[in-house]
Amino acid sequence: MPLVRERRHQEPLTLSIPPPLYNRTITGDPSPASFSSSSTSPDSSPVEPLNDLEKLTVLGQGSGGTVYKTRHRKTKTLYALKVLRSNLNIITLEADILKRIESSFIVKCYAVFVNSSDLCFVMELMEKGSLHDALLGGHVFSELMISSLAYRVLQGLRYLQEMRIVHGDIKPSNLLINEKGEVKIADFGASRIIAGGDYVSNGTCVYMNPERLDQEKWGFGEVGFAGDVWSSGVVVLECYLGKYPLTKVGGKPDWAALICAICCNEKVEIPVSGSPEIGGFVDRCLETDWRKRGTVEELLHPFVKNRL
Numbered sequence: 001m002p003l004v005r006e007r008r009h010q011e012p013l014t015l016s017i018p019p020p021l022y023n024r025t026i027t028g029d030p031s032p033a034s035f036s037s038s039s040t041s042p043d044s045s046p047v048e049p050l051n052d053l054e055k056l057t058v059l060g061q062g063s064g065g066t067v068y069k070t071r072h073r074k075t076k077t078l079y080a081l082k083v084l085r086s087n088l089n090i091i092t093l094e095a096d097i098l099k100r101i102e103s104s105f106i107v108k109c110y111a112v113f114v115n116s117s118d119l120c121f122v123m124e125l126m127e128k129g130s131l132h133d134a135l136l137g138g139h140v141f142s143e144l145m146i147s148s149l150a151y152r153v154l155q156g157l158r159y160l161q162e163m164r165i166v167h168g169d170i171k172p173s174n175l176l177i178n179e180k181g182e183v184k185i186a187d188f189g190a191s192r193i194i195a196g197g198d199y200v201s202n203g204t205c206v207y208m209n210p211e212r213l214d215q216e217k218w219g220f221g222e223v224g225f226a227g228d229v230w231s232s233g234v235v236v237l238e239c240y241l242g243k244y245p246l247t248k249v250g251g252k253p254d255w256a257a258l259i260c261a262i263c264c265n266e267k268v269e270i271p272v273s274g275s276p277e278i279g280g281f282v283d284r285c286l287e288t289d290w291r292k293r294g295t296v297e298e299l300l301h302p303f304v305k306n307r308l
């Protein structure tokens, strides 16, 4: 069956967003403007309404908005609140995807609220931040830790594939860690739901796979899932080496250098100090031809079998 990416701007708003119900200001919000909110969450939402949340600190900043640590005023439960300031027609696909997801390998979204031009996601708080933070300063991980991380990412991708969802932006800052040290996949801003044919590029360039950078050569098709596998391989290699593995350290690579590094270079391999299992794993993920690349099912063995 041909694949169609549901174009965000063509997509009708799939969330049934009711008219604003509330009109109060969230504590700590520098804007005096009222914070109108309307819940679009599943019935199980523990947060209703949005202004029950008190902003505590800023957890991080993405290209589209800010993520806050918040506390529910009554229950005292902590949540992460992601506020995206963008074209609602574009970002509601992310909300739609999050609404469908229920997996212990993926950061839970409890509720989605709309506030004029902002879309607010109430999410499970991942206390230990992102894998990107954990990698700062050239920190390297043991193979056992990497295999545990790879297992969780692959299980998350397996779930998404069953839901016909391509994540599209697997990278360290989108892999979050909770208090127990469990890694979960987050951020569906570059995701797409596969139904048949069309394709739009999105996501972070340095973790992109050859077929996405060179679409004329590779064409379209069921490449999205293979793309998530490629990115997972880059992340595993980065955890092993303590640095982004496909280009030289320092400086942001320009587009041409990146295309060359990802599409034309010799195969990137794990150093000889690595075990054959992690070497084989990376090798299968970073297979340039997406048709020959390892699948999620295949990659769940044997490297990740030794997971923690």
Ligand SMILES: Nc1ncnc2c1ncn2[C@@H]1O[C@H](COP(=O)(O)OP(=O)(O)OP(=O)(O)O)[C@@H](O)[C@H]1O
Binding pocket: 059, 060, 061, 062, 063, 064, 065, 066, 067, 080, 082, 107, 123, 124, 125, 126, 127, 129, 130, 132, 173, 174, 176, 186, 187, 189, 204
């Ligand atoms: N649920 C969460 N719990 C704890 N911290 C979070 C949570 N979600 C996001 N963060 C933090 O906020 C940062 C920004 O997240 P966000 O998803 O907005 O952008 P990003 O993935 O870092 O960048 P990009 O704009 O490229 O997607 C993350 O890197 C992480 O440190």
